[in-house]
Amino acid sequence: MASIKTPVTIITGFLGAGKTTLVNRILTEQHGKKFVVIENEFGEIGIDDGLVVHAKEEIVEMNNGCICCTVRGDLVRILTKLLKKKKKSGYDGIIIETTGLADPAPVAQTFFVDDFLAERLLLDAIVTVVDAKHIEQHLDEMKPEGVENESVEQIAFADVLLLNKADLVCEAERERLTKRIKAINGTTNIIETTKCNVPLDKVIGRNAFSLQKILDIDPSFLEAEGAEHQHDASVTSMGFEVDGECHFGRLNKWLSQLMVTQGTDLFRSKGILAIQGSSEKHFFQGVHMLLSFGSSADGIGEAWNAGETRKNRLIFIGRNLNRSELEGKFQSCIVSA
Ligand SMILES: Nc1nc2c(ncn2[C@@H]2O[C@H](COP(=O)(O)OP(=O)(O)OP(=O)(O)O)[C@@H](O)[C@H]2O)c(=O)[nH]1
Numbered sequence: 568m569a570s571i572k573t574p575v576t577i578i579t580g581f582l583g584a585g586k587t588t589l590v591n592r593i594l595t596e597q598h599g600k601k602f603v604v605i606e607n608e609f610g611e612i613g614i615d616d617g618l619v620v621h622a623k624e625e626i627v628e629m630n631n632g633c634i635c636c637t638v639r640g641d642l643v644r645i646l647t648k649l650l651k652k653k654k655k656s657g658y659d660g661i662i663i664e665t666t667g668l669a670d671p672a673p674v675a676q677t678f679f680v681d682d683f684l685a686e687r688l689l690l691d692a693i694v695t696v697v698d699a700k701h702i703e704q705h706l707d708e709m710k711p712e713g714v715e716n717e718s719v720e721q722i723a724f725a726d727v728l729l730l731n732k733a734d735l736v737c738e739a740e741r742e743r744l745t746k747r748i749k750a751i752n753g754t755t756n757i758i759e760t761t762k763c764n765v766p767l768d769k770v771i772g773r774n775a776f777s778l779q780k781i782l783d784i785d786p787s788f789l790e791a792e793g794a795e796h797q798h799d800a801s802v803t804s805m806g807f808e809v810d811g812e813c814h815f816g817r818l819n820k821w822l823s824q825l826m827v828t829q830g831t832d833l834f835r836s837k838g839i840l841a842i843q844g845s846s847e848k849h850f851f852q853g854v855h856m857l858l859s860f861g862s863s864a865d866g867i868g869e870a871w872n873a874g875e876t877r878k879n880r881l882i883f884i885g886r887n888l889n890r891s892e893l894e895g896k897f898q899s900c901i902v903s904a
Pocket residue numbers: 580581582583584585586587588589666667731732733734735760761762763835852853854859
């Protein structure tokens with residue numbers, strides 16, 4: 568007897584575009600559905616678990632590599648495990664948030680080349696979130712020989728595309744960008760958003776993924792070991808964990824300076840922080856030169872538990888980053904006990 572397949576939505580988009588913002592929207596909106604979210608982060612340590620809203624939904628972290636290459640085996644294992652406990656956990660769908668540097672094609676391929684998964688899962692749509700303020704500089708990047716431009720791939724494979732951060736650009740820029748996006752992907756449905764404010768039925772339950780469309784873009788899509796995906800080695804991720812509480816004034820000054828002096832090369836920065844005198848978990852979010860702060864008091868993540876060791880986790884992704892300098896500067900924001 569044929570059983571109904573479980574829908575899967577892939578949320579992709581370049582670093583800082585608004586993927587987690589969209590996941591948070593899906594997890595908080597009243598839609599009566601339960602989702603399992605698989606979060607994949609680029610780098611040695613994960614931050615996003617602390618940046619998703621505190622929800623009943625299950626969040627599965629994959630932090631030891633990029634979902635489109637090194638940890639694809641892990642993805643198959645996680646999905647297989649989730650399917651085996653579906654009856655018990657009773658979720659309606661699965662959402663996969665890729666890293667900002669992922670090529671979505673190999674992730675999508677997982678649902679066609681693994682027989683067990685192909686029989687039970689339906690790839691509903693690839694939803695690409697685009698940062699209207701910063702995308703052009705990434706589309707324009709010249710990549711080394713054999714390395715794909717991830718931001719182009721993410722747009723090319725989009726079934727639904729959110730042109731996000733509409734608040735940061737004027738209408739003329741949005742029109743220019745829309746033309747550029749259509750030149751890469753003429754069939755995607757483009758929705759302009761601010762903070763991914765989109766009705767959920769525009770992104771979930773779309774049944775929009777078309778295998779034929781993908782085969783037109785990439786004829787080797789179904790070949791199990793299709794074209795090897797290569798990341799741009801000049802883009803690196805630096806993550807570190809530091810115990811203790813930080814001085815907000817010093818931290819703010821350092822990060823603000825960093826965004827100004829290195830904002831072009833610093834694609835993404837984020838961190839979960841313990842701030843002196845506060846029981847909330849604080850976070851910062853940087854996308855190039857834009858920096859913002861927030862805390863668990865805003866409903867993102869949870870406050871520190873009584874007795875929990877105060878630990879700061881930070882990630883910086885970009886080019887020409889100096890680990891010891893970043894770590895040293897952060898250490899100088901720590902208040903001695
Ligand atoms: N001004 C503005 N900021 C936004 C918008 N959407 C998201 N942001 C902010 O952009 C930053 C990055 O958003 P995230 O949702 O974490 O982006 P992401 O794509 O998940 O980032 P990575 O997973 O690190 O690649 C956060 O500070 C968001 O609050 C928007 O529409 N307008």
